[in-house]
Amino acid sequence: MLLLSGCQLELLSPKGDIGHQEKTLILVSMFLMLMVVIPVILLTLYFGWRYRASNTKATYAPKWAHSTRIEVVIWTIPCVIVAFLGILIWKTTHSLDPYRPLESTVKPVRVEAVALNWKWLFIYPDYGIASVNRLPIPVDTPINFSITSESMMNSLFIPQLGSQVYAMAGMETKLHLIADTPGIYAGLSAAYSGPGFSDMHFDTVATSREEFDAWVRQAKNSNLTLDQKAYQTLERPSTKEPATLYAGVAPGLFQSIVNKYMHSNSNSNARGDVCTAQSPPLAVNQ
Numbered sequence: 001m002l003l004l005s006g007c008q009l010e011l012l013s014p015k016g017d018i019g020h021q022e023k024t025l026i027l028v029s030m031f032l033m034l035m036v037v038i039p040v041i042l043l044t045l046y047f048g049w050r051y052r053a054s055n056t057k058a059t060y061a062p063k064w065a066h067s068t069r070i071e072v073v074i075w076t077i078p079c080v081i082v083a084f085l086g087i088l089i090w091k092t093t094h095s096l097d098p099y100r101p102l103e104s105t106v107k108p109v110r111v112e113a114v115a116l117n118w119k120w121l122f123i124y125p126d127y128g129i130a131s132v133n134r135l136p137i138p139v140d141t142p143i144n145f146s147i148t149s150e151s152m153m154n155s156l157f158i159p160q161l162g163s164q165v166y167a168m169a170g171m172e173t174k175l176h177l178i179a180d181t182p183g184i185y186a187g188l189s190a191a192y193s194g195p196g197f198s199d200m201h202f203d204t205v206a207t208s209r210e211e212f213d214a215w216v217r218q219a220k221n222s223n224l225t226l227d228q229k230a231y232q233t234l235e236r237p238s239t240k241e242p243a244t245l246y247a248g249v250a251p252g253l254f255q256s257i258v259n260k261y262m263h264s265n266s267n268s269n270a271r272g273d274v275c276t277a278q279s280p281p282l283a284v285n286q
């Protein structure tokens with residue numbers, strides 16, 4: 001407990017609906033498992049003390065082998081707990097599916113996230129702007145992520161908002177999150193991806209809609225444009241990249257990144273290669 005006192009338990013301090021649901025799932029699952037673990041630990045200590053060699057009052061029964069009552073207890077309780085956990089996990093696996101859009105009367109904000117080496121690129125296709133290592137979002141607004149990687153596999157993770165989802169080259173994964181409290185929340189890569197991994201962080205800045213719209217206007221006034229040439233420079237490996245805004249984005253840039261490693265159908269057939277544009281969702285819920 002003393003060592004844990006220095007930790008920031010962000011998973012247990014959620015700031016969005018998905019994060020709140022996942023916190024509840026973590027605590028309920030932990031409580032149910034402790035219902036087995038704690039009694040076993042206590043009984044182990046008690047048996048060691050009760051049946052020590054020096055305790056002559058303890059019953060000595062070397063030929064004892066079976067008790068129906070004990071068997072019923074030690075099998076029934078774990079079976080009930082496992083069954084309850086199975087139902088709980090089944091339900092939450094579907095309700096917390098990262099591909100499942102969030103229900104809201106507010107129009108969602110689309111974000112195309114690209115894991116570069118070793119930085120994050122966020123493209124806002126509806127606004128024609130982009131940001132590096134900074135993710136401004138409006139509160140109480142669903143954020144619909146499309147996620148890919150330039151090369152090595154990474155994992156997009158904002159602990160206080162919810163699920164982490166892998167970013168993989170040549171594939172597009174989905175994630176839906178929402179923030180219900182203004183603030184700055186840490187974002188990171190949760191998959192080791194080389195020497196710059198430890199500095200692959202970004203700030204998720206949740207603000208009011210008015211402040212978000214003001215940031216969009218600020219971004220559109222940037223003197224930088226993310227065209228193909230600028231992207232080729234940006235994708236080069238680097239660490240501790242400062243937050244940068246781009247006023248314009250090359251049309252279809254995200255899809256060109258997803259399709260970067262794809263071959264044409266004719267080349268694929270000639271070489272016998274098998275390529276697919278997308279894969280089933282690969283996600284890890286925390």
